[in-house]
Amino acid sequence: MDFGDNHPIRHMAKEPILVYQMDERSDGVALFRLPLPMVQAYQDELANPHRHDHYTCFFLEEGTITTSIDFHPVTINKTSFLLSYPGQIHQVGSGPTCKGWVLGFDAKLIDKSVKDLFEQSLSTVILLTLNEGEQAWLRTMLMLIDGSLHENKTALFHHKLVQTLLNGFIYRVAAIFQLQLYDRIRDYSVRSLEMTRKFRQLLNQQILTCKQPSAYAQQLNVSASHLNDTIKSVTGFSVTYHIQQAILTEAQRLLAYTDLTVQEIATRLGYEDPKYFIRLFGKGKGLSPAKFRKSNT
Template sequence: MSTLLLDQPVPVYPLTPQQTPGSGLLQLARAQGQQPAFRQNMLRPHRKDYYHLVFVQRGGSRHWVDMTPYVLKENALYFSAPGQLQLKEKLLPLWGFSLAFTREFLALQPNAALAQLPLLRNPQNGHELLLAPADVAFVEDLFTKLEAEYQQPGEWQQPMLTAHLTVLLTYLSRLYTAQFPGDEPSADQLLLQRYRARIEECFRERHEVSAYAALLHISAGHLSEVVKAQSGKPAIAHIQERLVLEARRLLFHTPQSVKEIAFDLGFADASYFSRFFKRETGLTPAEYRASSREMYP
């Protein structure tokens, strides 16, 4: 498994004008046995700043989302969100479709409601949907319709793309809830979701529950009470878990020193960070790096 060189930060790749004619907010491509059309250095750890869906009909190799490897299966759909640490192991032929779109695309009306679909919120942190034959036919037809509209610029292109995309993401969200079951959120569960979303935005700078309560315009006591009731964990645990996840990503995928990782995550003292990491995981950062590299060569 590849890692970065000592002096390399984890790169973040946007959708570029070269990849996406027009606005650069949405990209659709069909793979018909050729090697995937992405940067060679995606074989190194990287992040994307866009949502990415890949419908695999045939081919492909193993890829990683955070610390989890996925061997691409026939007639399956793979998806990831902005900011997740990823890498691909090989450039092998692939048959299928690739769809990518940015947060800015979702912010446009009438796309805004799409951001609340389970597939994009991904509360269960899944990245693979297995499709039954009827699902394959439906999804393939929608991708074909999206491709036809994508290749026909004009006054009605964006409304048609949005219509087909809405059907596709809604259908995939139904499959998501079947494969990753969960209940519809209540008001308190929505507050928990907002809390987690704020943590995702600010975990490097804000390590205290009170800071997030201020962002959400509620008292720290009320936030702590709701989060504990809905998740079964103290509110501070969600912040700590997000910090540990990012630390594990960097220890696993990069050669950054423990001190560099500590400072990147907002810890002024590297030794305090090491104690924090060991308290949360049972291993020092160095021990975790060594053991994870042995487990996933």
């Protein structure tokens, strides 16, 4: 969102879907208190679909926000914490009177092991439930980050201080996430979970160029059948299903939020034959790309 020249997030429109980027002049960290100065222009920007090129966290102290992330409805309140990935499409429905914080940060600022934990998640939306102690801890850290961001940027170790506080905050988020994740997946073997997480990470990174289960299996040094059996045992769905869902998610984004033709979308997704893409979309979503676009405009 664009809050003027002095704010650390700016937007660009090279793509039809608006992309909010971290300003190069910032420390790679942007922190805003809610409520924002919600003049009509800002409300309109939040209501329009947009992507971020960075991670974004929502932490509320009062009120509720309803939003949509990649067509998944999400409700955030003071007992929950939302972390969204770079590239996901947001569309805020309501919540302008709530109080809390929005934190954006560049992925390169956080520890690789934490980044891998998030990227290998089996869930497309990371929505955590917080107890009172966790809420208080995160609130304190956000206040420290906020204070540090507003200090003299030329001061010695300013950037290191901000990055250290950010990592402390994200380490705690990752610890909460991992504990809550463990409660859901404790019945699976470590090896099966590790393979599933690595597959998910590869899929997110390579979906536009790699669509064959055997190609992912080769990168993971296992047979295609073994990979498929493992992924299906953990998630309930085959490797092919996950590949198709990743393709369909990006196709839905482009159909709903851009003016690209179906043929242009097929090409962007790596399909030379648009008819094949239309059949694939129809089989996966139960209606043609054209009908999907019409129902979402």
